[in-house]
Amino acid sequence: MLTVYHGATEVISSPICAFGRQRLDFGQGFYITDIKEQAIRWAKAMAGKRNSLPVINIYTLDREKYMLDGRCKVFSSYDADWLEFIVANRRGENLASEFDYIEGGIANDRVIDTVNLYIQGLVDSATALQQLAFYKPNNQICLLNQSLTDKYLQYNGSERI
Template sequence: MLTVYHGATDVVSSPICAFGRPRLDFGQGFYVTDIKEQAIRWAKTMSGKRSLPPVLNIYTLNRELILLEGKHKIFTSYDAEWLDFIVANRRGENLASEYDYIEGGIANDRVIDTVNLYIQGLIDSATALQQLAFYKPNNQICLINQSLTDKYLHYYGSERI
């Protein structure tokens, strides 16, 4: 079992995958991370935008079984495949819809400028990848399949930050 976190301004005891926005890195789904500090930063960011207190939602995820049962995609680095996948999803091509579970680096504040330059055609793939090589990926998990999420993600609790 893996402990994962979801930063928000609400307690999310029953995640719903379809509530996620469609043009995110890994498409529409419920996003969690195994990096507590990353979820806390996101909760604080959302808190500032919504003027609501930040909340850290905590879950256990049976990663082994969800990977065994569902169709998954795991990115281990900021590479060409990751870059093209992120860009396609942000453009609305929805490559993520082929999967139940996607895991990998997040296009956060540290790397989004490079991704945006690539999307706009201002730099090529090779230049983008050279710039991204300086960053160690954070980790995000996108749960897309609701029945697998209900089966393998279990709410543990929430805490105000």
């Protein structure tokens, strides 16, 4: 069992996997992290854009059972597979649709410039990967299967920040 967090501006006791935006790192799904500080940053960033208060939603994820029952992809580093997957999803190719659960690093402020240079063809894959090697990935989990999410993700409460 893993405690996970979702940064938001509202309480989300019943997550909906199909509600999120398209063309994100791991596709349209419900994004969580096991890093509370990261969820707090997401909540604060969203609250600033929406002129509202940040909220951290807290859940327990039965990761092992979710991964056992679902089609899963886990990226352990910023590698060529991760880079191609992120770029394809951001271009709208929706590689994420093949999976129920995706976990790995975030294309956040620290690494997005490198990813964008690669997308624009200004650096090749090898150069992008050399630059990304300097960063330790923050962890994000994207839940894409509603029935598995309903079964293996339990809401534990929320905190206002």
